Amino acid sequence: MARLKKTRQMQAVVMGVSTGGVEALRIILGALPPDFAAPVLVVTHVAPESGNGLATLLDDLCAIKVKEADELETPVAGCVYLAPPNYHLLVELNRQLTLSVDPPINFARPSVDVLFETAAEAYGPGLVGVVLTGAGSDGARGLARVRERGGITVIQSPDQAECDSMPRHALLLVQPDHLVHLADVASLLVKLSKE
Numbered sequence: 132m133a134r135l136k137k138t139r140q141m142q143a144v145v146m147g148v149s150t151g152g153v154e155a156l157r158i159i160l161g162a163l164p165p166d167f168a169a170p171v172l173v174v175t176h177v178a179p180e181s182g183n184g185l186a187t188l189l190d191d192l193c194a195i196k197v198k199e200a201d202e203l204e205t206p207v208a209g210c211v212y213l214a215p216p217n218y219h220l221l222v223e224l225n226r227q228l229t230l231s232v233d234p235p236i237n238f239a240r241p242s243v244d245v246l247f248e249t250a251a252e253a254y255g256p257g258l259v260g261v262v263l264t265g266a267g268s269d270g271a272r273g274l275a276r277v278r279e280r281g282g283i284t285v286i287q288s289p290d291q292a293e294c295d296s297m298p299r300h301a302l303l304l305v306q307p308d309h310l311v312h313l314a315d316v317a318s319l320l321v322k323l324s325k326e
Contacts, residue, residue, distance in 0.1 A: 141169050141283075141324045142257030143206065143222075145250045147243030147273070149176040149265025151293025153185065155313055157192055159263075160211055162317035165194045168324040169259075170206035172220065172228075172250060174241045176265065179217035186213045204228045214241035221249040237269040243297075247273025256281035259323055261316065263287045265297035275304045283323060285309045285316065 148155050152175040163171070177185060183199050189211070190197040200212040200220050205227050212228065214220035219231040219241050236242035247260050247270065260277035262270040264287060278284050284307040289295035291312055301307070311319055 140257060141259055141326070143169050143226075143250060143254045144171045144259045144261065144320060145247050145273075145277070146171065146173045146261040146263060147175075147247065147265070147270035147297065148173070148263040149239075149267065149269065149294065149297055151264035152176070153188075154293070155263045155287075156185075156189060158313055159316045159320075160189055160193045160195060160197060163193070163195045163211075163320065165196070165209055167195055167209050167321070169208050171195075171211040172200070172206060172214075172222070172246060173211060174214045174220055174243045174246045176239050176241075176269070177216045179240075181216040183215070189213075200228045200230065202228070202230050214246065217241075219245045221245060222253040223249070224253055226253050237267055239267070239269050243270035244273035248276045251276045251280040251282060254280075254282065258282035259285060259320065261285040261287075261320075262297055262301040263313070263316075264292035264294050266294050267296055268300035270297050271300040271304045274301050274307075278305055283308045285311060285319065287316065288312050 289298040
């Protein structure tokens, strides 16, 4: 099912999640060590008026640092960066983060596809893309771009996702390197970070 790629080092992780996302992120990020070897960039579909409550909640629950991404910030290992509500999160070619209020993609701002596609260009084979539980198709096209640029692709098993639409749409476009249960995502990421 999974093909191991040992020819490159993980430089960043991107994750996309929607319905069921708070619990999914709590499980995954809560199991990552504070010295995790790469930055983790996350888009979750939240209401535009949500504020930074999710970042604060997850930071309190996790050993790894969790914060909202800032404009022109350079992501560092051992930190999770959440797209702020109502902003697309992009990675520039110099690997700085930027925020955009361009129109929604797949009815979403922030859009998983926008993050994944820009990160794929910036990190190429050093990127790991993860599509998790959620409604709609956001993330499928972006994960295909991660694969095209040589990155590692991970999809949560749809049969145990709270909402299986995002994983199922991703599976229509991508034969993933890893199809895993939610509880196994963090250990997989730690393993990949050491290869």
